[in-house]
Amino acid sequence: MAVTAHRPLVIRHRRPHRRRRSRTLTALTTIMLVYTLLPLAWLLINATKTQERLLSSFGLWFSGDFALFDNIARTFTYDDGVYLRWLLNTLxxxxxxxxxxxxxxxxxxxxLAKFDFPGRxxxxxxxxxxxxVPGTALAVPIFLLFSxxxxxxxxxxxxIPSLISPFGLYLIWTYATDAVPKEILESARVDGAGEFRTFFRISLPLLGPGIVTVLLFNVVATWNNFFLPLIMLKDPDWYPLTLGLHSWNQQAGTAGGEAVFNLVITGSLLTIVPLMAAFLLLQRYWQSGLATGSVKG
Structure with missing residues (x-):
């Protein structure tokens, strides 16, 4: 009778899997981070300088007295406080x-996502x-029509032109297709709920992340709108912040105009604060809206 020799059981421990690190990806991410933060750093640093120090110092480092709060106060009081009027107009x-x-x-x-009709x-x-179609291509026809x-x-x-958002409509369309199941709508209709009640009680909460996403896009586009107000508005009392700060920047090149570049920079810094606050407060809704709208259930 043959005897078979058994080999000793050897337990091999696997080394923990290490994530591969791409130096190229790290370098590209670092470049994009610097590209994004460098203008903000320049804006913040130069908002702390006086008009004289602004023109005679290195742009990426502090110089002279810390004048940020003085610049903020002057921004809101310069030219009879017109900056506050521009801020209210923008809002x-x-x-x-x-x-x-x-x-x-x-x-x-x-x-469009939940109802079928001819011509859909x-x-x-x-x-x-x-x-x-870019918005600038429609600016001149809109101006002639409004004129x-x-x-x-x-x-x-x-x-009125800001009320039209084709990208927002498309985003809600694609988001609502998967975010609001047809079975829920059919159950609500069977129970006798009308379309308006179904929309406000059932569909609207499900569409919340997508709505916040579209709202953020529209807020940023309207807040930063420059070309349309430039051709539509002549009265400075109706200027938004973008056009108002542009007029301050241009007045240094006019006869007898006062150079207030420090106020332009400070006003620009104050302009981005509400947008940053909106993104930070609504970030989780914005991220979940993009993720949910891009993945089918």
Missing amino acids: LYVVAGAGGATLLATLAGYG KAVFAVVIGAVA DLGITNTPWAII
Whole structure:
């Protein structure tokens, strides 16, 4: 009878898996980080300088007395406090324009995603085409149309074009397709709930992350809008912050104009603070909105 020799059991311990580190990716990320933060650092540093030190010192380091708070006070009081008026104008355009655009995009996108009607594919093609058209290409035709209507140099010339957001409509459309299951809507209809009640009680909470995402995009676009106010507005009392700071920057080149570059820089720094606060407060909704809208359930 043959005897088979058994080999001793050897237990091999696997080394823990190490994540591969790409030096190229790290270098590219570092470059993008510096590219993003360097202008902000330059803005913050130079907002602490006086007009004289601003023109005679290195831009990426502090110089002279710390004048940030003095610059902020002068920004709000210069030219009879017109900066505050520009800030209120910008808030008006954002609330009416960006808020209205988000509301219209939500209603239209939800309707296109959940209701079938003749011409639905044609509407989809029009929306996709509108997304590809830059806003600057439509500025001159809109100006000619509003000039005939007599509403240039008024807030309506800024608010009405801001109400149209093809990209926001498309984003809500694609998001609502997966975020709101048809089974839930059919159950609500069987229980006797109307379309408006179903939308506000069931669909709207499910669309929350997508709505916040569209709202952030519209707020940033309206807050930073420059070209449309430039051709629509002549009265400085209706300027937004972007156009108002541009006028301060240009007055140094006019006859008898005062150079206030330190106030332009300080005003620009104050301009980005509300946007940064909005992104930080709504960041989790924004991220979840992008993730949910890009993955099918």
